[in-house]
Amino acid sequence: MPGSAGPVLWALPPVVLLCLFFLYPLALVLRQSVSPDTGGTSLRPYADVFASAAFREALGTTVWLALAATAGCLLLGFALALVIAFVPFPGARAVARFVDVFLSFPSFLVTLALLFVYGRVGIANGLWTGLTGAAEGPFRFLTTPWGVLLAEITYFTPFVMRPLLAAFSQLDTAQLEAASSLGARAPRIVRRVILPEALPALASGGSLVLVLCLNEFGIVLFTGAKGVTTLPMLVYSKAILESDYPGACVVAVVNVLISVGLYALYRMVSRRAGA
Numbered sequence: 001m002p003g004s005a006g007p008v009l010w011a012l013p014p015v016v017l018l019c020l021f022f023l024y025p026l027a028l029v030l031r032q033s034v035s036p037d038t039g040g041t042s043l044r045p046y047a048d049v050f051a052s053a054a055f056r057e058a059l060g061t062t063v064w065l066a067l068a069a070t071a072g073c074l075l076l077g078f079a080l081a082l083v084i085a086f087v088p089f090p091g092a093r094a095v096a097r098f099v100d101v102f103l104s105f106p107s108f109l110v111t112l113a114l115l116f117v118y119g120r121v122g123i124a125n126g127l128w129t130g131l132t133g134a135a136e137g138p139f140r141f142l143t144t145p146w147g148v149l150l151a152e153i154t155y156f157t158p159f160v161m162r163p164l165l166a167a168f169s170q171l172d173t174a175q176l177e178a179a180s181s182l183g184a185r186a187p188r189i190v191r192r193v194i195l196p197e198a199l200p201a202l203a204s205g206g207s208l209v210l211v212l213c214l215n216e217f218g219i220v221l222f223t224g225a226k227g228v229t230t231l232p233m234l235v236y237s238k239a240i241l242e243s244d245y246p247g248a249c250v251v252a253v254v255n256v257l258i259s260v261g262l263y264a265l266y267r268m269v270s271r272r273a274g275a
Contacts, residue, residue, distance in 0.1 A: 026256070033249035045246035055251065058234040065145065065230065066213035069152035073209045074202055076153060077160030082190065084161075085168035086176075096165055102158045110155040111222040118142045143225050151219045156212060160205035167201035168194070200269075207266040215259055231255045 036044050049055050083089075084096055117123050118139045125137025141147050176189060217232040229237070231251055239248035 029249045029252055029256075032245055033253050034246075036246055045250050049247050049250040054229070054234065058229045058231050058251075059254075061145070061228060062214055062230040062232075065149060065152065065228075066210055068149055069156060069213045070206050070210045072149070072153040073157045073160045074206050077157045077164060077205065078198065078202065080157070081161045081164035081168060082194070085165060086194075099158045099161050099165065103162065105155075106218065107151075107155050107216065108218040108222045111151045111219050114142060114147070114151055114154065115222070118147070142223055145225060145228050147223050148220055148225050148228055151223055152213055152216060155219065156209045159209050159212065160202070163201040163205045164198055167198055171197055203269045204266070207262065207269050211259055211262045211266055214262065215255065231258075 033045055034041050034043060036042050038044075084092055084099075115122060119125070119142060120136070120140070122137075122139070124139045128134065128137040128139070142150070171194065176193060215232060216230070217236070220228055220230055220233050221236075232255065235248050235251045235255065238244040238251060
């Protein structure tokens with residue numbers, strides 16, 4: 001039918017743009033990952049990368065940092081969302097709005113703020129040396145894996161708080177009043193009434209944070225943490241510092257596959273949560 005070509009013509013431009021700016025670069029990365037420097041097509045770059053201790057260490061560091069940061073974000077985000085949603089205090093609405101604004105901040109900005117506070121010449125070390133007369137302050141954790149973990153928890157916690165606050169806003173307050181009138185204390189109300197309603201939002205926010213942490217590059221780079229090499233940092237190191245483009249593309253392909261798998265999990269959880 002003549003009119004049947006209309007939807008196809010409307011869909012053609014976005015499909016072309018998607019292929020040109022997204023799928024084509026990915027195809028180039030995939031092709032480069034099987035194109036060793038010696039020429040030809042081979043899986044040798046994959047064998048070399050998988051056999052290297054640097055890749056295994058980067059993979060392990062990436063996974064444990066992402067899991068630890070996600071756990072920290074879930075605990076801190078749940079506690080902060082509870083306070084904002086159920087503990088009346090002046091400015092609660094402004095704080096909730098700030099959470100939305102915080103989501104637009106670049107990750108390096110949070111890391112830079114932490115450097116001002118806990119860096120070698122930061123405020124905390126400056127106060128310590130000023131009070132004690134010591135040559136250096138005791139706060140040196142920011143350039144360690146724990147500093148990276150702190151920065152990631154600080155930055156990604158609002159990504160958990162946002163769906164939680166939305167879920168809490170839909171919670172029937174009559175359930176809370178009924179539980180309170182029956183003598184239930186706050187911890188029991190949280191455990192029996194609020195937590196079951198918050199589980200879908202926690203799962204959705206947690207899975208999103210896990211994906212974002214696995215791909216985080218700016219925080220690791222700006223903290224200057226020595227010995228902390230994640231998969232994105234390994235891609236940077238191999239491509240920029242070592243000029244090992246096949247190896248960098250292999251690591252990038254692995255990172256993409258893990259991210260796509262986790263994103264699929266995030267979308268599945270989000271659909272079940274109604275997000």
